[in-house]
Amino acid sequence: MTSLRFTEQPLSEWMSRGGNESEIVMSTRVRIARNLIHHPFPMLSTNQQSEEILHLMEGVLSDEELKQFGKLIPVSMNELEELDKQILVEKHLISPNLANESRNGAVFISEDESLSVMVNEEDHLRIQCLYPGLQVQEAWEKAARVDDIFEKHVDYAFDANRGFLTSCPTNVGTGLRASVMMHLPALVLTQQINLILSAVSQVGLTVRGIYGEGSDAIGNLFQISNQITLGQSEAEIIENLYGVVLQIIEHEKNAREKLLHESRLRMTDRVMRSYGILSHAAIIDSKEAAQRLSDVRLGVDIGLIESLPAQVINELNVMTQPGYLRKQFGENLSPSERDMYRAKLIREKVGN
Amino acid sequence: MQCQECGKRPATLHFTKIVNGEKTEFHICEACAREKGELIPGTSGGFSIHNLLSGLMEFHPGFQGQSAQTKPSEPLRCEECGLTYAQFSKIGRFGCSSCYKYFNNRLDPLFKRVHGNTVHVGKVPKRIGAHIQAERKIEDLRRELQDKIVQEEFEEAAAIRDQIRELEKKCSAESN
Numbered sequence: 001m002t003s004l005r006f007t008e009q010p011l012s013e014w015m016s017r018g019g020n021e022s023e024i025v026m027s028t029r030v031r032i033a034r035n036l037i038h039h040p041f042p043m044l045s046t047n048q049q050s051e052e053i054l055h056l057m058e059g060v061l062s063d064e065e066l067k068q069f070g071k072l073i074p075v076s077m078n079e080l081e082e083l084d085k086q087i088l089v090e091k092h093l094i095s096p097n098l099a100n101e102s103r104n105g106a107v108f109i110s111e112d113e114s115l116s117v118m119v120n121e122e123d124h125l126r127i128q129c130l131y132p133g134l135q136v137q138e139a140w141e142k143a144a145r146v147d148d149i150f151e152k153h154v155d156y157a158f159d160a161n162r163g164f165l166t167s168c169p170t171n172v173g174t175g176l177r178a179s180v181m182m183h184l185p186a187l188v189l190t191q192q193i194n195l196i197l198s199a200v201s202q203v204g205l206t207v208r209g210i211y212g213e214g215s216d217a218i219g220n221l222f223q224i225s226n227q228i229t230l231g232q233s234e235a236e237i238i239e240n241l242y243g244v245v246l247q248i249i250e251h252e253k254n255a256r257e258k259l260l261h262e263s264r265l266r267m268t269d270r271v272m273r274s275y276g277i278l279s280h281a282a283i284i285d286s287k288e289a290a291q292r293l294s295d296v297r298l299g300v301d302i303g304l305i306e307s308l309p310a311q312v313i314n315e316l317n318v319m320t321q322p323g324y325l326r327k328q329f330g331e332n333l334s335p336s337e338r339d340m341y342r343a344k345l346i347r348e349k350v351g352n
Numbered sequence: 353m354q355c356q357e358c359g360k361r362p363a364t365l366h367f368t369k370i371v372n373g374e375k376t377e378f379h380i381c382e383a384c385a386r387e388k389g390e391l392i393p394g395t396s397g398g399f400s401i402h403n404l405l406s407g408l409m410e411f412h413p414g415f416q417g418q419s420a421q422t423k424p425s426e427p428l429r430c431e432e433c434g435l436t437y438a439q440f441s442k443i444g445r446f447g448c449s450s451c452y453k454y455f456n457n458r459l460d461p462l463f464k465r466v467h468g469n470t471v472h473v474g475k476v477p478k479r480i481g482a483h484i485q486a487e488r489k490i491e492d493l494r495r496e497l498q499d500k501i502v503q504e505e506f507e508e509a510a511a512i513r514d515q516i517r518e519l520e521k522k523c524s525a526e527s528n
Binding site for chain 1: 459468474480
């Protein structure tokens, strides 16, 4: 098999374009779930039925209008190495579910990796748009345009009362999940995070840590997303999320200022220690790497470190994941070898 | 309904047995059920009506407070994909889009709990929305066509038939 372009580069092209509020909001993701009528959902699909779904969806790829989003490249899970799947998950281009559980699962990925369309995941179709920074409206509009194109060709399961019908009752209605990935180190340091998080859950939104499902946020990265999909219009969902994220950004900014103002020396010490460790360590595990990278990112954002572009840290967030390391340095790395190569990679990127 | 075994007492137990896709329906009274209990093939330990009953009661909290004479109904099931409501509530996933139709009466409380709402107010797909409307129009015209034929107004019937063909052509062209 030829090498898969999407697993060669750690950073998706779309990530390098900057974006609004990019010092706190790393990325925006919108996904919509759709299913076809008269076909069982993927959970109950036979091999033949899921093949048929894939065939129907692949047929849409030749649509002229779709070309405005760049070439969409189909990637079948059946033909993919475990390692490549893992990297696609680490880059958020596919879900763990599609990688591990799907029958005839596939993904269509645009060349800049900002659009990924999953087939035979939990639902027949999952259209996902990724944007750098805070761009919820933009991401929704693009996903909706892609949605319209698919709708021209395939028969969606739609009910006038319940809306778009999905496999999981938590997605029914709009099928829309909009989420924003935020770096909130100052709210964590000042112990305000739990207050914010519980407030957020009261307005129909949920918060998750980034890598890993629990609320255990590695590297102070949090994903805020809408929980409600039924009984609110897409516009309401998007506005609600956007409004709340703006408020969290305000709180994070205030907390950063307060930290700088009241304990500049300790902040500088913390940031510079982490910078030093990343520049010189010979062994580092993924958890420590994520924490140190968070410190250094904060240092860059508040001007304590000037020589390091924020982009490098975005890149390292993906490069220090287990899948990417194994891809670079060999599949059979032992955990301790992995920690060694991780440290080496970070040294080379941060040290210069 | 009379018991299909003794034909004397009213049938109070109704259940469906599916073995290798073959569906058998039972409508029997409690006395016959007790006798038949041993005869109905099931799990290795033997099939017991009482196990079935208690299983049903455990599952539907609404049944618990009621007397044992209450009719247990056969499990609620989606007729398109075969998923039962019990399976649905266990795994939390629908099997196909028709499950929404067959389980419709039970879904409001669930949606209320998850979303605080029960009715969609967002996007309506363009083509399917139009498609549904066109299909309704065709159905109306077909009924009209029947009437005209019955009334032997063939000229008008032919006009309606052409109209139907036109609409059907449009529908299938759009979906290609």
